[in-house]
Amino acid sequence: MDEIIIRNSVKDDCERIFKQLQNETCSHEDYVTLQDFVENGFQTAHPPFESIIAEDENNTLVGFAIWSIGYSTWKGMKMFVEELWLSEHLRGTEFEAKFVSRLNQEALKLGCAEIRTTTEKGAYMAEIFLKAGGIDATEAEKWHLFSIENKNTNQ
Secondary structure (H helix, E strand, C coil): CCCEEEEEEHHHHHHHHHHHHHHHHHCCCCCCCHHHHHHHHHHCCCCCCCCEEEEECCEEEEEEEEEEEEEECCEEEEEEEEEEEHHHCCCCCHHHHHEEEEHHHHHHCCCEEEEEEECCCCHHHHHHHHHHCCCCCHCCCCCCCCCCCHHCCCC
């Protein structure tokens, strides 16, 4: 396998990440623009998200993960992975495990007690979390995810 590096993302990576996000989520409504993504992640004193990317020797984007930090009154700091994508040819390879290991290193560096995500059952991200020793909290712990969008809140 050719050399692939994993590094923290920088502002100049935003367009490539955003384009891949649009490719992967074409069936969903898009709320965030590229400008929002750049401003929120790289032009504010306290960015609401962080990310890493993987790129090959040709500087081609072959993977990324985007997360934010939350807080649990039970466990303290936790990393919430919003997006995790690896190119098809890297899925199920040793590199996949290396990428998840790097994500775990980032969580430990930030003082996080756990890494969480929300995804559709059977989705690639679910497979990665299960392979890494994660559990499906909906099945194992009977947790349910609820969401209130701003347009639906009582004012």
